[in-house]
Amino acid sequence: MLAAAPPGALAQPAPPASAPCADLDVIFARGSGGKLNSVESLRLQAQVAAGAKAAGITTNFYELGSRPDQQYAYPAVSVNDEKGALTALGAKVSGGQAFEYGRSVRIGVADAVHYIAQRVEKCKDARFFISGVSQGAQVIGEAYRELPDNLRELVIFNALFGDPKLYLPEGQPELTAAGITYPRYERGERSEWRRGVPDPSTFVGSLGARTPYLPEGWTHTTGLWCNDNDFVCGSDLNPLVDSGHHQYDVENGPIDQAVREALDRFVHRPAVTPLVDARTTSREPTAVTQSPALSVSVNPTPGGTLLSWDAATNPSGGWVVQVDGVYLGKTQPGARSITITDFAPTRSTEFSVAPISADNLIGVGRAAYLHE
Missing domain, CATH: 3.40.50.1820 (Alpha/Beta hydrolase fold, catalytic domain)
Structure with missing residues (x-):
């Protein structure tokens, strides 16, 4: 059954020019x-x-x-x-x-x-x-x-x-x-x-x-x-x-x-470096890439949380990084690490990395935790 909307949930905003700002x-x-x-x-x-x-x-x-x-x-x-x-x-x-x-x-x-x-x-x-x-x-x-x-x-x-x-x-x-x-x-x-x-x-x-x-x-x-x-x-x-x-x-x-x-x-919008602007990520005109073998590790550093991975090949579309299923963005194909700042992970926080093909298909990724 549809839950009843909280008071005020159905109110439409004032015209765009005058509606109060919100988060x-x-x-x-x-x-x-x-x-x-x-x-x-x-x-x-x-x-x-x-x-x-x-x-x-x-x-x-x-x-x-x-x-x-x-x-x-x-x-x-x-x-x-x-x-x-x-x-x-x-x-x-x-x-x-x-x-x-x-x-x-x-x-x-x-x-x-x-x-x-x-x-x-x-x-x-x-x-x-x-x-x-x-x-x-x-x-x-x-x-x-x-x-x-x-x-x-x-x-x-x-x-x-x-x-x-x-x-x-x-x-x-x-x-x-x-x-x-x-x-x-x-x-x-x-x-x-x-x-x-x-x-x-x-x-x-x-x-x-x-x-x-x-x-x-x-x-x-x-x-x-x-x-x-x-x-x-x-x-x-x-x-x-x-x-x-x-x-x-x-x-x-x-x-x-x-x-x-x-x-x-x-x-959860942690600052991430050195993730590239997705608009500048290169796309090679190649066939769909196979998922390379991956190993992933997570380590705390003075500057944040260091997420590192190792793979034998570079996927055409780069790598997609997620934290607890939340997409942080893409890296260049040759990237092998990023530092995540302004974020306090726990031992149950899941960090994952997966390859992306030239036509934006996600391959099989790997996950890691702080205690690994």
Whole structure:
């Protein structure tokens, strides 16, 4: 059962130019035909309010389309009403880029980008958690791509649920004598943005893949969820199978998981050196790299926590570093150590390093602890 939202959780903000500054700005985009304060929106608001209170941080919530007096107001056009068949057909033949559906998406993208820009103009320390479901996931995914670098780097986490433009290259099928196989998935490769996607055959969404799915060098701050039995995001190819598409708001489900990750990322933001700016990480045009053998160690130093690793080869995409599952960023392919500062780990804190292929697939990594 959906938990009741705490007092004030449903209040929409004042227009962007005058809303009070908060530690974290939360943005949500509803799905096709969804009303404002849909079940997914309410779940997100309730979980953010509870988590933020526990963490001692302030938040400001904005749902795209909730301010019709603004220059842009995302309509979340329906694909199920009396005009829905034509709208859905237009979306399908255009890959979600034209006709009424495409217009709705473009307005939503403008709504999100405009709002973020206004918030940053008012609040110099603004940070954002952005999310969307179904059509709203497409809106948020494309808005994230449209943001200029100086605004995109302020997005703590980008959560996409049931995205019709999903792309998971490890789900690409291959026909062999033994039948259809998924060699990338079977090798243990996973897209950096993959979160709750149980079906290994999930490859592209119902409106075709957005490729690249994320801007180059910005793949570490997004999480993607696609439930089983969800035709919209491609976990089932039967258009009549969509029961999973209405399960993103269940208790301890995708929305809850995304909120926990977003707040954890915001609260635990240790300074890291010498991690390179992801935008400058080189990408060699090579085939998918195999995961090199790894050994990882963690040692305290006067300057912070030294995370070191040893490998025989350099992965094309560099290395991804995580602490307790929180992404810190990428290093250059030849890096073999980083120092993490402004952070006090315990003996149970998990530090992990994993290789990244040229097309941003994470290979098999290794974890280590202070006591190892």
